[in-house]
Amino acid sequence: QKEVEQDPGPLSVPEGAIVSLNCTYSNSAFQYFMWYRQYSRKGPELLMYTYSSGNKEDGRFTAQVDKSSKYISLFIRDSQPSDSATYLCALRGGATNKLIFGTGTLLAVQP
């Protein structure tokens, strides 16, 4: 079993839709939860950073962490074509600063 599971997609939605992206994980030691956005042929860009359980909102983006279910989500409201990218969840915890990445979900927002 992988430490982090993420549906690779692709996920195609119309402009304006609410997008839900998710990851599950198996290691309860993870305490830091990140979402990165990666455009084609570019490095990942940090979108959201959450410590422990709860919700965090930043503009059109909301990150949720449910540690009891080992489930994290990223919601994008009013999605735009410019949101089309690969979204990667990344987790960190325990005695290491290493990030463990999900496989990434490819999102396409159709105009």
Place this chain on the structure above:
Amino acid sequence: GAVVSQHPSWVICKSGTSVKIECRSLDFQATTMFWYRQFPKQSLMLMATSNEGSKATYEQGVEKDKFLINHASLTLSTLTVTSAHPEDSSFYICSAFRASGGNNEQFFGPGTRLTVL
């Protein structure tokens, strides 16, 4: 967010040659940098953790004699792919770890695309 640069952004080389990739944190000091490799349509795979002034820690399955990492200063880490072969062709991405109170973050460089002919 903080800025991390990589140089070169892309490189094409002949099989058997060595290629050096630089990773710099431009506006903060990074005691730890990470090197990742990403194949098309796949996620980032951690290759090694680079700590300033000490030897890098390599992930299982990564040849340390093939992928030489040097972290000579708090703002610079280099990855040298020695005797490169076509199977080493990939997208190499570095990240720099910034510890800021309780808010520890990794900032990624733009990546270097290596093509070995």
